Amino acid sequence: MRRSFAPSVVAKRKDRGEDDDGDDDEDWNINQVSKKKTGKKDHLLSSPHMCPFRKPLTPLGNQPLANRHGLSAHEEFIKKLLSKPFKIPIPNYKGSSFGSRALGIRRQGARCALHDPCEENALVLYSPPELSANEQLKVDMEKQPVHVVVDPLLCKVLRPHQREGVKFMYDCVTGSQIPDSYGCIMADEMGLGKTLQCITLLWTLLRQGPDAKPTIDKAVIVSPSSLVKNWSNEITKWLGSRILSLPIDSGTKDEIDTKLERFLAQQGRRSPTPVLIVSYETFRLHARVLHKSSVGLVICDEGHRLKNCENQTYQALTLLKCQRRVLLSGTPIQNDL
Numbered sequence: 001m002r003r004s005f006a007p008s009v010v011a012k013r014k015d016r017g018e019d020d021d022g023d024d025d026e027d028w029n030i031n032q033v034s035k036k037k038t039g040k041k042d043h044l045l046s047s048p049h050m051c052p053f054r055k056p057l058t059p060l061g062n063q064p065l066a067n068r069h070g071l072s073a074h075e076e077f078i079k080k081l082l083s084k085p086f087k088i089p090i091p092n093y094k095g096s097s098f099g100s101r102a103l104g105i106r107r108q109g110a111r112c113a114l115h116d117p118c119e120e121n122a123l124v125l126y127s128p129p130e131l132s133a134n135e136q137l138k139v140d141m142e143k144q145p146v147h148v149v150v151d152p153l154l155c156k157v158l159r160p161h162q163r164e165g166v167k168f169m170y171d172c173v174t175g176s177q178i179p180d181s182y183g184c185i186m187a188d189e190m191g192l193g194k195t196l197q198c199i200t201l202l203w204t205l206l207r208q209g210p211d212a213k214p215t216i217d218k219a220v221i222v223s224p225s226s227l228v229k230n231w232s233n234e235i236t237k238w239l240g241s242r243i244l245s246l247p248i249d250s251g252t253k254d255e256i257d258t259k260l261e262r263f264l265a266q267q268g269r270r271s272p273t274p275v276l277i278v279s280y281e282t283f284r285l286h287a288r289v290l291h292k293s294s295v296g297l298v299i300c301d302e303g304h305r306l307k308n309c310e311n312q313t314y315q316a317l318t319l320l321k322c323q324r325r326v327l328l329s330g331t332p333i334q335n336d337l
């Protein structure tokens with residue numbers, strides 16, 4: 001802090017007998033310092049490097065200690081801390097069996113639906129039971145079921161009868177229509193858009209569920225060979241690149257087996273190709289591979305082709321490890337389905 005040199009202030013200071021060895025450079029007086037502190041006036045004055053008007057700088061000895069690398073003790077401590085190798089805190093921890101899976105950040109707080117159930121035109125397939133204010137205080141919001149709402153992308157194109165159809169199929173395959181039954185026949189007339197309804201169901205089950213996680217991880221569509229490509233095109237038409245399908249309509253036995261094995265080996269929420277599309281013939285011929293693992297949903301297009309239960313394709317389909325089953329047919333009556 002600079003001292004005032006106003007004559008009145010200087011006079012007052014002198015009256016009070018204040019000495020001048022404060023911090024201010026301007027007030028430093030080499031004669032006084034030499035008399036009071038060192039008594040080496042002559043020596044100081046005789047030094048050719050000593051300025052008589054400016055106090056000497058603080059000696060370096062007052063600075064924090066530096067090591068031989070020029071780091072202060074604190075910097076040295078931080079460096080040591082950061083260079084410590086990472087140690088797994090759990091003894092003998094082996095890690096997950098899915099080596100490629102990265103650790104995620106656990107979601108905190110209440111679960112929420114993927115799409116807004118209150119949005120105009122929203123198609124809500126599942127609503128959690130309503131809770132009273134008192135119940136809301138008691139329940140664990142992290143375990144509360146959430147709404148299942150059809151992606152608005154599809155909602156805006158679905159026609160009224162298709163909305164009903166999607167809701168019907170969802171209720172059936174989730175066991176809400178008939179307890180412990182997970183199948184249905186979708187028998188809309190030809191050209192009413194059964195394919196789009198099934199794609200909507202598939203997309204919803206692959207991404208959502210009341211537990212705020214996907215209901216299924218893989219699905220198989222079995223259709224007449226002439227329609228395999230059509231299914232793949234319709235999926236791309238409505239969902240773009242959101243999901244990739246795996247249509248199998250040609251190839252050698254080994255090639256097809258390899259593709260099927262790869263499809264079945266996929267696990268978890270984000271399978272790269274979660275939808276397999278095969279013909280009835282391919283399904284029957286490769287049933288041995290397909291029976292090795294389970295899938296979340298099977299859709300049989302033109303299901304009236306499964307004429308009776310002695311049929312080999314029917315047998316192969318029955319043995320597939322899959323609980324949720326949808327059969328599509330524009331003409332279900334002809335075969336007594």
Ligand SMILES: Nc1ncnc2c1ncn2[C@@H]1O[C@H](COP(=O)(O)OP(=O)(O)OP(=O)(O)O)[C@@H](O)[C@H]1O
Binds near residue numbers: 162190193195
């Ligand atoms: N909501 C919609 N808006 C626009 N186009 C639609 C809609 N629903 C279906 N379509 C189109 O109508 C056409 C016929 O639909 P689709 O093939 O699904 O009928 P389908 O009921 O499966 O008939 P089929 O019994 O002959 O298989 C398709 O090209 C489909 O993309």
